[in-house]
Amino acid sequence: MTGLTKTGAVGEPVPADTEASSFLDIRDLKVHFPTDDGVVKSVDGLSFQLEKGKTLGIVGESGSGKSVTSLAVMGLHTAGQYGKRRRAQLSGEIWLNGQELLSAEPEAVRRLRGREMSMIFQDPLSALHPYYKIGYQIVEAYRVHHDVDKKTARKRAIEMLDRVGIPQPDKRVDDYPHQFSGGMRQRAMIAMALVNNPELLIADEPTTALDVTVQAQILDLIRDLQKEFGSAVIIITHDLGVVAELADDIVVMYGGRCVERGSAEQIFDRPQHPYTWGLLGSMPRIDREATDRLIPVKGSPPSLINVPGGCAFHPRCPYADVPADNASRTVRPELREVGSGGTPANEGVAGGGGHFAACHLRQEDRERIYTEEIAPKL
Amino acid sequence: MPEKKADKATDAGVEKGTDAPADGTSDAGGTKATATIPGARMRKKPVAGTEPLLKVSGLTKHFPIRKGLMQRKVGAVQAVDGIDFEVLPGETLGVVGESGCGKSTMGRLITRLLEPTGGTVEFQGRDITHLSTGQMRPLRRDVQMIFQDPYSSLNPRHTVGTIVGAPFKLQNVRPEGGVKEEVQGILERVGLNPEHYNRYPHEFSGGQRQRIGIARALALQPKLIVADEPVSALDVSIQAQVVNLLDDLQQEFGLTYVIIAHDLSVVRHVSDRIAVMYLGKVVELADRTSLYQEPLHPYTKALMSAVPVPDTKRRQQRERILLKGDVPSPISPPPGCRFHTRCWKATQVCKTKEPPLLELKPGRRTACWHPENAPDQAPDDKA
Amino acid sequence: MFAYLIRRLMAAVVLLFVVSAITYAIFFVLPRLAGSTPDQLAAQYIGKSPDPKTIEAVKQNLGLDDPVYIQYWDFIRGIFAGREFNFGPDPSQCNAPCLGYSFRKHVEVWPEMLDRLPVTASLAIGAAVLWLISGVTTGVISALRPGSFFDRAAMGIALAGVSLPMFFTGTVALALFVYHWEIFPNEYTPLTENPVRWFQGLMLPWFSLAFLYSALYARLTRAGMLETMGEDYIRTARAKGLKEPVVITRHGLRSALTPIVTIFGMDFALLLGGAVITETVFSFNGVGSWAVQSINENDLPPILGVTLFAAFFIVICNLVVDFVYAAIDPRVRVS
Helix, strand or coil: CCCCCCCHHHCCCCCCCCCCCCCEEEEEEEEEEEECCEEEEEEEEEEEEECCCCEEEEECCCCCCHHHHHHHHHCCCCCCCCCHHHCCEEEEEEEECCEECCCCCHHHHHHHECCCEEEECCCHHHHCCCCCCHHHHHHHHHHHHCCCCHHHHHHHHHHHHHHCCCCCHHHHCCCCHHHCCHHHHHHHHHHHHHCCCCCEEEEECCCCCCCHHHHHHHHHHHHHHHHHHCCEEEEEECCHHHHHHHCCEEEEEECCEEEEEEEHHHHHHCCCCHHHHHHHHHCCCCCCCCCCCCCCCCCCCCCCCCCCCCCCCHHHCCCCCCCHHHHHHHCCCCCEECCCCCCEHHHCCCCCCCCEECCCCCHHHHHHHHHHHHHHHC | CHHHHHHHHHHHCCCCCCHHHHHCCCCCCCCHHHHCCCCCCCCCCCCCCCCCCEEEEEEEEEEEEEECCCCEEEEEEEEEEEEEEEECCCCEEEEECCCCCCHHHHHHHHCCCCCCCEEEEEECCEECCCCCHHHHHHHHCCEEEECCCCCCCCCCCCCHHHHHHHHHHHHCCCCCCHHHHHHHHHHHHCCCCHHHHHCCHHHCCHHHHHHHHHHHHHCCCCCEEEEECCCCCCCHHHHHHHHHHHHHHHHHHCCEEEEEECCHHHHHHHCCEEEEEECCEEEEEEEHHHHHHCCCCHHHHHHHHHCCCCCCHHHHHCCCCCCCCCCCCCCCCCCCCCCCCCCCCCCHHHHHCCCCCEEEECCEEECCCCCCCCCCCCCCCCC | CHHHHHHHHHHHHHHHHHHHHHHHHHHHHHHHHCCCCHHHHHHHCCCCCCCHHHHHHHHHHHCCCCCHHHHHHHHHHHHHHCEEECCCCCCEEECCCCCCEECCCCEEHHHHHHHHHHHHHHHHHHHHHHHHHHHHHHHHHHHHCCCCHHHHHHHHHHHHHHHCCHHHHHHHHHHHHHHHCCCCCCCCCCCCCCHHHHHHHHHHHHHHHHHHHHHHHHHHHHHHHHHHHCCHHHHHHHHCCCCHHHHHHHHHHHHHHHHHHHHHHHHHHHHHCCCHHHHHHCCCCCHHHHHHHHHHCCCHHHHHHHHHHHHHHHHHHHHHHHHHHHHHCHHHHHC
16 A cells, blocks of 8 residues: 555546446545554545535544545645655545545646635634735636636635625625624635535534534534535534534444445434444434433554554454454454445445445344444433 | 453454453453443433532633733733633533633633633632632642643653652552552553553553543542543544543542543533533533534534534535634634634624523533524524 | 724833933943942943043042932933933033943034934945845745755855855955956945945845845745745635735745744844944944944943944834734734
């Protein structure tokens, strides 16, 4: 695993017509960071598809690789990285609208950034430049990709600020970020991200730094804007509640890999992976009668340098000893389709909306454990 | 907790022979003490009529804003502006609110890390509002605090042993068997390996660090622990471990908690009674069941409806109240009811007269002219 | 913004008065406290073989018998309105700004200083331009490629630059370029006289001085850039699709330069108050070398004058720094 793997080099056929493949198609993505202590395998073989007009939620805890994935799609691991020592090693394929991004020229990817795909970040205060006016920062984003004069761009900026619900946009356009409240800043960030009508919007923990009532506003706004613009949205969060609000499909990540993937209904109604159960059991629920005790996942998240062998979750899994032959500790479970005799995910229909889990437990055992032990306690 | 998992495993007839050793890993929440607690724990109702452990009345804290050459006082951040509540022994009072509502300041006031501008704080019937640092020292044994950020609240140059043992030194307490043994006992109790006595905070994960913070607070067996966002910096799966640990410790040592958090689900889970704060005021105070089942204050209702819920079916059906705008600045809070700028029920009276915190239903107080689920306090008022 | 500027300006004026009072006190009050009589004090201003008549004259001129506050008032008034010194062969009017009168050389301090200022200013300005350009550029390139050959080489040289004192670097440069290879002249020619000679004569001092400072600035810039380029807003800038040079200059450098501005203001002001060692090494007749000379000769008025003059520059430069800061960082203006 060194450097970029060119698509052509591994003989993977380039999809002939983009119609047949998904709008965003990520195949076996790996993002590794060499450090003095060893290689940090932040993402280690991740595949998923996303169609336009759909929302994908990527859920996981810190260090699960969810943010690293989004930065890989945006090409931000390599942008501005010179010198060999800091370079992240990426491999796999990222297809956006029929174009492979990992093997593309950095300049070509740069031209896509902000125009075809854009991103909003967790903390809008630190993500906006403190020295420039909100308006200027939006104008800048617009003019990189559109050959227009400042006046036109400014009009566009005001229009976007208005669209995301900032009152008196023609005045606030000349404010600095520190003059905005937290919710307003995130709205401005969204305005900036959407100024070029991108087809893919990645929101990395967009509401984590915000208050609950403001979070609700922002989630609402993202939902409305998606309907309006018809873009594909990836929402990255640790909060299962947030994905339940927004996502059509969900990818649950653990230790740099996808452990479960499916539609929101599948994940919440019939979760298959013990880690997903753990996440659900750990969350106090406001919508149900208070349970007396939470069901935490024991232990702590894995080191990404020495990812546990076999199933990365096995040291924390209460059912690690159920599968025969000590498989949990020795064999890395593949992502297999639930209930179809276990078609491996990569051979499944791209974006086919199946429900996949990477777990050694047999389907019957999983169903039984979930319905008998987990569900009653959630 | 692992015990529960063991129970579950036997219930389900799954063979799980090696579960017990797995529990011994350092970060597993379970310790032997939990074994003495019955699996289904009883939530103790605080006995009515008992002396409150902590009584707060009219508590106020204004931070002056100074400007100009002469540093004239030009205004004040009204962080906490006249709040009353009491905490009964053995109960958990949860305090929720959004940023700027003054909940953290309130925590620092009742532990007397800050001196109140006005009002009184009584601990076990004794007025501690204006005690000096020296006078507070003996009381520090009984009142402890747990902080949000397990990364910055532990001195990186001190070993875990020194950190957790510091209260003994400060209070000049010599436990039987020596400080080290005592500290190791506490470490074990909070689910840390006592062998890690000589390690430094950076060698621990976030969840383990929060356990160190808890161990430090627990060292002298205090009566009251004030926890400011004890789990908000932790990952979901770790959060649950710490919540359960706090729960167990309360059972075992009969602790009283004031838990301050912005996360309503967490607060509801841990608290017996809950105070909802908005811009320096308590707007509602009720037991957790009624607060969540039929909130009286519109803000409480909106706050709860805004919490995203991990259930896709609820996406369509639930009633959501979307509040307009952000929380106003505590420097110049709105006149009258502070919530009126964002409230959908606001009328004239809300803009001019501040609603008093009244007991509208038994044991449930709210400050609102037009409460939900209770008789309107100003029915004739027009918008 | 306006209120902020006015506030800083007022603070600067107050500061100047405080500095002048303290300086004055050091020269005129401390000796008295230490037990000097006005006669002894006056004798100090004359130098060798003071005779009672001159002592009396100096005493009269400086008003040493007056209470301290009147002396100070006369001194301050002299700065703004000028004062008279009846001393020596021709009684003279010391025009404003009158910083004093050297009784030994029979000259006024201010015109003398004004004569030397172009030398010091040429030296300081030229060197500052050089070290800013080279230091900041080196720092930026190093920060963008940390650990690269360029980075390590540049930081190695920078370490040497910071460690080597002026009297070493300057002397070596002088020995090589002036005496050995005879590339540069070893004298200062006024700009108005012959710009080319002016330039040639200043090359060596500029480079020696800039070497010292640019090393420091390269290290500072590198540290600042490394920090800034890791900021979230840099990631945002890239996510917008901005070209890397724009990201680096417009978004990165602007923030990284803020601390540099502060330090530059200080360094530059100190140099304007006299690049003491550099002027001495290259035998330039600037403000700094004049101060050294006066110290050697125990000629107090020029020393007092230079001290005040330097203090003035430091206060002014700090004021400019405050303004520049406010221009760079909008948050300063509002709060």
